Amino acid sequence: MTAGVDLGAPRTQAIRSDEDVVRVRQLVRTVAVAAKLSLVDQTKLVTAASELARNTLVYGGGGTVEVSTVHNDRRRGVRIVFADSGPGIADLELALTDGYTTGGGLGLGLSGARRLVDEFDIRTGVGEGTTITVTKWSR
Template sequence: MTAGIDLGHPQAQAIQSDQDVVRVRQLIRTVAVAARLSLVDQTKLVTAASELARNTLIYGGGGEAEVTTVDNGLRRGVRIVFADDGPGIVDLGLALTDGYTTGGGLGLGLSGARRLVDEFDIVTGAGQGTRITVTKWSR
């Protein structure tokens, strides 16, 4: 009974274009419905995925999203990993601040996405690419 074991095979979606961001949203929606997340939780997760996928495309220069259904013994959840080999984030603290943006957006992508999920983990550094793992658990 290890915490958060993977169930089923992870599904991957490349993020190379605008249209791929739409595909990521649709894939996450399907997986979230299958994992029986509540409607509000589905919406939060898909919105977070949309923000992060766009970041991967715009700032990371494209990458991949990988989604898995997980189970921690009590609750089911959906875990998504966004990975790119882009320039990485130099000042993580600043990037996670509300309203901070380098891409001309509203600056809510990263900080907003973090508020929409239950677990948020980011591994990045200058020139090292970015790898963000988010998890949403069923209530």
């Protein structure tokens, strides 16, 4: 993951309900606009955040999200960290495969979110929960 410098206090949101997933989308959009991401990049980031927030709720049993504006030597970006204390992901490689689902959906949540952002890092272990960090950089 590329190092970035935080440009302000991170904003944290609990993810415990469907309404919280909506709040996450709104928060990410607000921070992406402030970071001056293009409309296309805002949409990609909000879409990825929505998928990951839904996964945090459904598969992780709820958790938190932390959204911050970062910058490196060349540009600004938005970093989002999703964390839960759920059961973890037993087979990460399989979970990141297009079409794989345990919930009856299209199986594009994790793999789709990974394609929509510039940086994607996932830390998980069975019984240890899951932390996913994504970053979208301005163009």
